Amino acid sequence: MKKIQIAGLRQALHFSQIEVLALSGGTQALARIFDPLAESGINLEFVAFHGGPKVPPNLILGVHKNQVAATLGLIKGRKEEGRPLEIRCREPAGMISLFPHGNRPAVIGNFLAAFREAEVEIWALGFSLSAISALGEESRIPRALIALKDFFELAG
């Protein structure tokens, strides 16, 4: 298979993935979660929020492990529309960010294929303008990184 050229690949360890499942209450509920985190200076390295017209949305946060206790302390026990937030924490987590040069569908295809080949489960996947980032179990991240090198190569 021809490798796809990319601008970079980054690994970051010592994270936790905090998930708020089936969050109801729309944008106001999101704001009520983010406001206290901001006031406490908690830096969110990864944020993803998605669902569908009938799929209640999940909110996924990637937080450095030294801020996990504070983050959970601020969101646990909160209620939206009368129901306690359903929170799950996956740790230890690591994050891989891949910086592509356009051609996104093929890049995503190879990215998913590399994780599958390495038998590393993707806990969450998100996009920025310049990168695709995936969170997964920390101990498995180096294995995914090796597999990614079979699908991508650095340009130049």
Next chain:
Amino acid sequence: MAKIRVHNILCSGEQALLTLRLDLRRAEFLPSILYAFREEKIPVSFLLHSLDRKGDPILTLILRSEDLGWARAAFQEGLDLPSRGMMEIQDKAALITLYGPHLGEKPGVAARMLSSLAKDGVEVLALSASINSCLLLVPGESSSRALQSLQRVFEIPPA
């Protein structure tokens, strides 16, 4: 409070959101379908993935509305989806991209953005933020309101 400086705020209309609830067996075929997107030159604006309570993948793709019919058929056939239940679609959405030098390093950017959007009654359909940018999907009819709302929080310094 001072506005947050960003490089740019862009808005693309005519976007659609396609959400798939998959089992692990079907998820294995996703790379092949995405390669077909490449062959057909169909761009994916962004993609989000998480796991539901049972550990099954939930996948959301944001793509151009004009490509929705093709994408729907590709997933339907490629993943052998039942006619109902595993795929949901929301059309007529707008993609807003905030691009800044420091979004991943500065706490509070997402909070200020979401507070402003919530205050102005803008529904957020999907959101992805990391490193240097934030991608936001809102209903098409509220894109102007969303942009006005964001301009109260962010500023683009003159070149």
